[in-house]
Amino acid sequence: MIQGFKEFILRGNVIDLAVAVVIGAAFTAIVNVVVDALVNPLISLFFAADSLDTALMWEVPTLFGGTATFAIGAIIGAVINFLAVAVVVYFAFVMPMNRAKERAARKAGVTEEEPALPTEQELLVQIRDLLEKDQTPRV
Known part of the structure; x- marks a missing residue:
């Protein structure tokens, strides 16, 4: 049982995941600073709001006399944050790592083509x- 756990930990996937979590955190x-310093001032140029969280808010009266607020700007802001993170992670980590793996495979003479099944x-x-x-x- 301990040998299996040791193989699991040393397999590399766990270490890759740990590195990804730390880098993501x-x-x-960085993304928060870019949004606060760049995106939010751009939003204030076009909308009467300080950030996307308060821009494009839609208030609808409820059946019981109150109001329900739909923060469309907050959703758009979350999508922008996600796309910003995805773009930087891809171009800063995934693409260089894939190129490094391809170079190492070419150097070792390994081809990626597998025989057709x-x-x-x-x-x-x-x-x-x-x-x-x-x-x-049979007789």
Whole structure:
């Protein structure tokens, strides 16, 4: 049981995940600063609001005399934050790592092409032929 846990921890996926969580948490601070320093001032140029959280708010009267507020701007802000994080993570981490892996594979002489697997029909024909060959008359 301990050997299995040791293999799981040292497999690399867990370490990759831990690094991703730490980098993601650190990158959140950068995205928040960009939104506060760049996106929110741009929003204030076009809308009468300080940020997307308070821009594009839609208030609807409820059945019981109150109001329900739909913060469309907050949704748009969350989408912008997500896209900003995804773009930076892709161009700063994923793309360079993929290129490094490709270079290492070329240097090692490993090709990514795998032999084509037989189709389902070809496998069935092989099974049929093996079964026919195996059927010998029994006396």
